[in-house]
Amino acid sequence: MEGFLTSDQIDARTSRALAAAVAAGRDLGLTVTDARVLYDVFSVVVHLAPSPVVVRVPTVLPSFAGPGYQAARQRLELDVAGWLADQGHPVIPPSPLVPREPVQRDGFSMTFWQFVELDQSLEPDYVRNAGLVAGLHAALRSYPGELPFLSAAEPRFVSEGLAALEGRPDLLEPADLDRARREWDVLEPVVSSRAAFEAAFPGIEFQPVHGDSPAANIVSTQNGELYSDFELTTFGPVEWDLAALGPACEDAYNAAAERRGLRRLDEGVLRVVNAVGMSRAVACLALAPQLPLLVEALKPAVEQWRTMPFAGGLEG
Template identity: 80%
Template sequence: MTPDQLAARTSRALAAAVGAGRDLGLTVTDAKILHDVFSVVVHLAPSPVVVRVPTVLPPYATPDSQAARQRVELDVVAWLAEQGVPVVPPSPLVPHEPVLRDGFAMTFWQFVEQDGNSEPDYVRNAGLVADLHAALRAYPGELPFLAAAEPRFVTDGLAALEGHTDLIEPADLDRARREWAVLEAVFSSRAAFEAAFPGVGLQTVHGDAPAVNIVTTTGGALYSDFELATLGPVEWDMAALGPECEAAYNSAARRLGLRELDERVMRAVSAVGMLRAVACLAFVPQLPMLADALKPAVEQWRGTPFAGGLED
């Protein structure tokens, strides 16, 4: 996409967010874009409401399928807020439902003041992930197994990269496909996972690197962005964060009476996470900045064991 096309997409998302907010009775006179990468995130100022509008999506995603996933997110986060868990909650000023408008599916959240002076501390945050897992163990809703892994996303993404030597080396794409053949067989269903990793318990997990998605506000740290909330092993939430973060998680898990991370599962889920990053190269036409942003992840992936060592 050209810069003009990217700007037009952002403008459409902004207009949709503002229009939807006004239709819901919110006063919106000074809307501000807070973030614009995979989603356009808009503060509907002066209302204390933030709208998240996903804009960079796989070809098979539809507004209805997005709304279905967003309902899961809203339900999980609303439940956590009711339990007193520190989260960025759904906005209390509108119904807790996704809104479909102008081809977008969007969700509405409470605006929180972020602490602009703080630097992310992922090791500290890794310990907080264990606290989140302790709370999520009691979530009463039924969730699909590892919807966050999105097997179709990886399969279709790798297929779309065929012939795009400007985005990925042929040898890398060949390895990714062979690796995915091994990993998909294990992560395609709960039964396959449990056969490969007997005794590894499953529970509701955040689904999208919660240590990276903890917002530091003037009132403390808040968990956010539960778009990929799912049933899975706790290791999924710690994929690819490294030994120091894993040690911080394990220390907190022991304190809370939770099980520590399983090393074999960690290697496998990290391998899936790496392949998801490789598959994200297929998004470069929609989001050109990814061409450079994903280079470190691809280079790191080249040095990892094939399929997380599952073939050993």
């Protein structure tokens, strides 16, 4: 398709990210003789073996997300994950072998994390994990730092992504793009302003939340489950962390939340955060030229979105 990276170009991007991670690690005094790529989708994740350090190098990004933009978000991520680790909560912590700061090298902005051995024998249990998220929320309530309101909704990413899909029927049909734009016109003001959200949902309490489907970002290790990937940590309703997981996960969360003295999920807020999550998924198609696998990967989400209530019921 027009403008899509070839497999050779993607391989070259991965190689550049790997080389930057290795060079940055060595500059920080780490021994790196057997580096290997663990994961390569939106980020290239590199184990700087034999050092017990993993580097995450974002590579698939919107046009506005330069290294400075990334570094600002990465500092928040390192601070939140580091604070949780310091309090004894089960997270993959920033590497203790380097400063807790993002590192910029060769056009990339990267973060350094402690290497942990994953237990590959276990299949993800999202229902069980959804119950664990209540424990994470209980821990995050005490986080002392400041976080932006619902930055995980990424309003600029959605708005610019939908604009980029204009004239790209190979990525999104015109009728779908029209609905997405009309729906985003309703949703965007609510998630961009705390006052607007509070007006739409009076009495809903906010707190620090993970921001990126924590039930899907819990990893199993020999020493138990660890929370990971705090890239989108934000301040907002707890419902944001349960978006798109379905009734069984919501029930598991509610039961665990009640045991901890936390509030149950609000169904109206859930409908809206589900709709916002779908807007983000649709806008993510604009990244497909950088990551062609998104065309097929996002088809089920787009098909589901077509069946959902417009704007989560905020209009009509």
